[in-house]
Amino acid sequence: MNLTVNGVETELVSPPLASLLHVLREELGVTSPKAGCQQGGCGACTVLVDGQPRRACLVPLGAVAGAEVVTVEGLGSLDGLSPVQAAFHERYAAQCGFCTSGMMIAAHAYIERGGTGERATILEALGGHVCRCTGYTKIVEAVGAAARGEVAPADVQADFDPQPGEPEILVKGAPA
Amino acid sequence: MTAARPEVLLPSSPEDAIEAFGDGTDVTVVAGGTIVMPDLTYGRLQPTRALLLTRSGLDTITREGGTVRLGATVPVAALEDSPEPLASTALHVADVEIRSQGTVGGNLCAPPGAGAPRGDLQAPLIALGARVRSAGAGGQRTEAVEEFLANGSREGRLVLELEFEEPQAGARAALDRPHTHDYTALSVAACRGADGAVRLAASGAAPHGIRLPSAERAYAQGGDAERAGREAIADASFADDALASAWYREQMLPVLVRRALTDLQETA
Amino acid sequence: MKAVGARLPRYDGLAHVTGRTTYVDDVRAPGLLWTKALRSPHHSARIVNIDTSRAEQHPGVRAVITQADVPQNVYGHLEALGVPADEPLLADGEVRYRGQPIAAVAAEDEATAREALELITVEYEEREPLFDIRLAFDPGAPTVHEWGPVFPHFGPHRQRRVRKGDVEGAFDRAHVIVEGVYRPGAIEHVPIEPQTALVVPEADGRLTIYSCTQAMYFSMGVVAQHLQLPLNRLKFVGGTVGGGFGGKVDTASETISALLALKAQRPVKWRWTREEEFLASSTRAPWHIELADAVTEDGWILGRRTLTLHDAGAYTRFSSYGLTKHAFHHAGAYTIPNVHFDGFVVYSNRVPTTAMRGFGVTSVSYAVELHMSRIAEVLGMDPWELRLKNANRIGDVTPNLVRLKDPSTVPVMQAAAERVGVELRPEYRSMSSEPRSGDLLPEHLVGNAGQTNGTEAR
Numbered sequence: 001m002n003l004t005v006n007g008v009e010t011e012l013v014s015p016p017l018a019s020l021l022h023v024l025r026e027e028l029g030v031t032s033p034k035a036g037c038q039q040g041g042c043g044a045c046t047v048l049v050d051g052q053p054r055r056a057c058l059v060p061l062g063a064v065a066g067a068e069v070v071t072v073e074g075l076g077s078l079d080g081l082s083p084v085q086a087a088f089h090e091r092y093a094a095q096c097g098f099c100t101s102g103m104m105i106a107a108h109a110y111i112e113r114g115g116t117g118e119r120a121t122i123l124e125a126l127g128g129h130v131c132r133c134t135g136y137t138k139i140v141e142a143v144g145a146a147a148r149g150e151v152a153p154a155d156v157q158a159d160f161d162p163q164p165g166e167p168e169i170l171v172k173g174a175p176a
Numbered sequence: 177m178t179a180a181r182p183e184v185l186l187p188s189s190p191e192d193a194i195e196a197f198g199d200g201t202d203v204t205v206v207a208g209g210t211i212v213m214p215d216l217t218y219g220r221l222q223p224t225r226a227l228l229l230t231r232s233g234l235d236t237i238t239r240e241g242g243t244v245r246l247g248a249t250v251p252v253a254a255l256e257d258s259p260e261p262l263a264s265t266a267l268h269v270a271d272v273e274i275r276s277q278g279t280v281g282g283n284l285c286a287p288p289g290a291g292a293p294r295g296d297l298q299a300p301l302i303a304l305g306a307r308v309r310s311a312g313a314g315g316q317r318t319e320a321v322e323e324f325l326a327n328g329s330r331e332g333r334l335v336l337e338l339e340f341e342e343p344q345a346g347a348r349a350a351l352d353r354p355h356t357h358d359y360t361a362l363s364v365a366a367c368r369g370a371d372g373a374v375r376l377a378a379s380g381a382a383p384h385g386i387r388l389p390s391a392e393r394a395y396a397q398g399g400d401a402e403r404a405g406r407e408a409i410a411d412a413s414f415a416d417d418a419l420a421s422a423w424y425r426e427q428m429l430p431v432l433v434r435r436a437l438t439d440l441q442e443t444a
Numbered sequence: 445m446k447a448v449g450a451r452l453p454r455y456d457g458l459a460h461v462t463g464r465t466t467y468v469d470d471v472r473a474p475g476l477l478w479t480k481a482l483r484s485p486h487h488s489a490r491i492v493n494i495d496t497s498r499a500e501q502h503p504g505v506r507a508v509i510t511q512a513d514v515p516q517n518v519y520g521h522l523e524a525l526g527v528p529a530d531e532p533l534l535a536d537g538e539v540r541y542r543g544q545p546i547a548a549v550a551a552e553d554e555a556t557a558r559e560a561l562e563l564i565t566v567e568y569e570e571r572e573p574l575f576d577i578r579l580a581f582d583p584g585a586p587t588v589h590e591w592g593p594v595f596p597h598f599g600p601h602r603q604r605r606v607r608k609g610d611v612e613g614a615f616d617r618a619h620v621i622v623e624g625v626y627r628p629g630a631i632e633h634v635p636i637e638p639q640t641a642l643v644v645p646e647a648d649g650r651l652t653i654y655s656c657t658q659a660m661y662f663s664m665g666v667v668a669q670h671l672q673l674p675l676n677r678l679k680f681v682g683g684t685v686g687g688g689f690g691g692k693v694d695t696a697s698e699t700i701s702a703l704l705a706l707k708a709q710r711p712v713k714w715r716w717t718r719e720e721e722f723l724a725s726s727t728r729a730p731w732h733i734e735l736a737d738a739v740t741e742d743g744w745i746l747g748r749r750t751l752t753l754h755d756a757g758a759y760t761r762f763s764s765y766g767l768t769k770h771a772f773h774h775a776g777a778y779t780i781p782n783v784h785f786d787g788f789v790v791y792s793n794r795v796p797t798t799a800m801r802g803f804g805v806t807s808v809s810y811a812v813e814l815h816m817s818r819i820a821e822v823l824g825m826d827p828w829e830l831r832l833k834n835a836n837r838i839g840d841v842t843p844n845l846v847r848l849k850d851p852s853t854v855p856v857m858q859a860a861a862e863r864v865g866v867e868l869r870p871e872y873r874s875m876s877s878e879p880r881s882g883d884l885l886p887e888h889l890v891g892n893a894g895q896t897n898g899t900e901a902r
Contacts, residue, residue, distance in 0.1 A: 092457070
């Protein structure tokens with residue numbers, strides 16, 4: 001069985017009833033989608049399957065053979081963040097970060113299908129995603145900012161050196 | 177190691193699906209996966225054979241000559257444009273992502289929930305007078321949704337298609353869930369069919385969606401929504417669950433019936 | 445203090461948004477075994493017999509453990525602070541809550557581990573459980589622990605006590621006694637990351653433990669004690685916790701995983717299911733709080749009696765600490781010179797309770813604030829004014845004899861009132877935290893031992 005994951009076509013050995021979440025995490029080592037509940041209730045496992053947001057824990061591999069799967073790793077990277085990633089970082093939309101992958105995939109899909117950033121539409125699109133840390137306010141703000149193109153990825157510096165006049169940062173950031 | 181891996185069948189046409197299903201013995205049907213996959217993940221289901229309907233071509237919606245046909249694997253999300261009360265009910269199932277994965281056939285066949293009602297689409301389908309065509313032992317047959325549910329067909333048959341006539345009007349009244357992670361404790365679906373007859377059904381008033389014939393009869397005799405609501409209780413078999421007590425549901429069913437009928441009256 | 449007020453990027457922010465933050469479940473270890481725990485289906489029962497032999501022989505199972513495999517099975521979360529232990533890592537002879545772990549299995553995959561659980565036979569003798577802590581003191585109530593219904597190690601009393609001033613006198617002098625009972629319920633933490641541990645047995649005999657704990661050094665100590673290993677045999681790798689909120693301080697998965705890893709000599713991962721999180725993980729405790737305030741008709745609180753029952757669940761864990769904090773704050777942000785507080789840690793056959801955001805204090809704040817509003821209602825007084833009137837002032841002494849240097853009740857309330865558009869009367873708008881004196885010093889706050897402020901030399 002084949003899947004194209006983040007642009008790379010791969011042949012898989014997992015059985016057809018294995019969940020896409022299990023396949024991504026355990027067989028392919030793609031760990032951004034998380035096992036928060038494994039019953040479709042939290043949204044942390046959400047990935048794009050042929051452009052559509054899907055709960056990976058609910059998708060049997062056999063149902064998506066040959067499909068294109070995109071996870072957060074495929075949305076962008078440190079030196080090329082997607083607008084959603086840039087907005088989530090800039091607007092402090094992640095605290096512990098565990099729900100963040102699913103939120104960003106849902107946000108990405110929302111914007112791709114024309115989401116304007118109007119609050120009610122964001123709540124509708126992300127309504128299946130649970131966050132226990134943030135209280136959702138900053139997440140909704142970040143999705144709106146991304147929808148309106150308010151955060152340019154180029155402006156989000158991976159370089160943590162302080163600018164003139166800014167306080168010195170004693171602990172430099174790096175991927176955890 | 178674990179038991180032998182299940183045989184997985186991936187039919188690529190309705191005919192192949194029917195043949196693969198056979199008489200349904202030892203076959204687990206997987207449509208959207210929203211109900212079956214957690215059971216597989218947690219070991220509650222250990223199928224010998226699994227039938228994945230993803231490619232079976234059962235996902236079409238047609239509307240012609242006043243008749244709507246829904247294939248078994250039409251996603252719940254696609255019902256948002258269907259006639260009321262199906263559309264509103266569909267919008268109140270889970271969240272947009274689950275609705276895009278879950279199917280109308282899967283919802284129809286949902287087993288009773290442990291702590292909350294499942295299969296919310298059953299009631300509006302009953303109210304619409306929908307008939308379900310299924311395959312299994314003895315071949316294909318078509319029956320009213322309320323009969324399909326009552327005679328245990330959910331457990332042993334492969335749903336192929338649902339069909340109903342576009343109604344004149346439809347209405348939904350429900351104890352609205354507080355958020356998308358909750359279930360609707362009780363809801364009533366009302367329809368004035370193409371033939372002018374009013375049909376009523378309820379979700380959460382029994383282990384599955386039920387028709388409310390006593391309420392329908394009462395309403396037919398004079399259009400008294402209040403009286404129809406009271407008569408509806410005779411059709412129900414309320415139970416306590418995690419969301420609401422049987423007692424509370426009994427208080428609320430007449431209210432919801434009355435509201436649904438009143439809304440129906442006000443719709444042209 | 446260069447960072448205060450500055451807009452700094454989260455140092456982990458870019459990792460979060462690129463999916464590169466490594467949680468315990470994301471750590472890869474070749475040859476990993478998966479864990480499942482056999483949990484008690486009963487709320488209270490004696491374990492007559494347990495047989496793991498069939499599970500041990502099941503193909504794909506690499507280790508099975510019970511209490512017999514634990515070098516020191518009973519170790520308390522606060523033992524290092526002098527609180528005696530009462531909780532077994534794995535049940536020994538009895539179970540006291542539904543979900544209590546009895547045995548654990550490590551196998552080649554999750555399904556095999558689950559099958560192995562089915563092959564463990566346990567014979568139980570069910571006992572009557574206790575769920576309502578108010579009944580715990582009744583003769584004939586089901587017992588949870590043999591020493592009685594409450595935590596017995598507070599000192600000379602089996603409770604927390606605060607006695608200050610003359611509560612009897614206050615109640616005699618009061619115009620009104622206002623009573624209330626407040627029962628905040630249990631709350632589940634529900635972190636999106638379930639409890640997860642990964643333990644790798646190293647070739648040099650050490651254990652590398654990837655842990656989701658909120659308290660690394662604490663958990664290290666707990667694991668070391670249970671395993672009777674010196675600390676330098678353990679290497680704890682913490683990192684980003686996928687939500688804890690107080691629920692990941694119980695070291696709930698590391699020790700059992702470590703024992704399985706030692707026995708199997710293979711890396712072992714234990715990731716709780718969402719069902720286990722709801723069933724077996726600790727919760728915020730339910731409390732039963734009774735307040736009775738002696739109040740004058742013009743809104744002075746002369747005295748307060750408090751009775752608190754804290755539901756610890758089946759074992760103590762941190763409950764003694766939570767009740768202690770609760771006791772400190774039973775006057776709230778207000779100066780009440782005469783107090784009588786009795787608080788008990790009471791056991792029940794529920795999941796053991798633990799810390800959660802504000803542990804111990806949120807419950808008493810909830811009760812106190814509702815009670816203040818109730819008092820205002822009874823007196824027909826504005827609830828803001830009642831609070832400002834009784835608010836702490838500089839130099840006031842709390843029930844546990846802390847002399848306040850800079851209480852913020854008054855300015856915070858005034859700022860809050862302004863924020864929400866409540867217009868305070870001039871007298872209240874001009875109040876300050878300065879010690880009351882002269883006409884503003886009410887009779888009940890004068891002189892009474894260790895009382896107050898302004899009139900004293902200190």
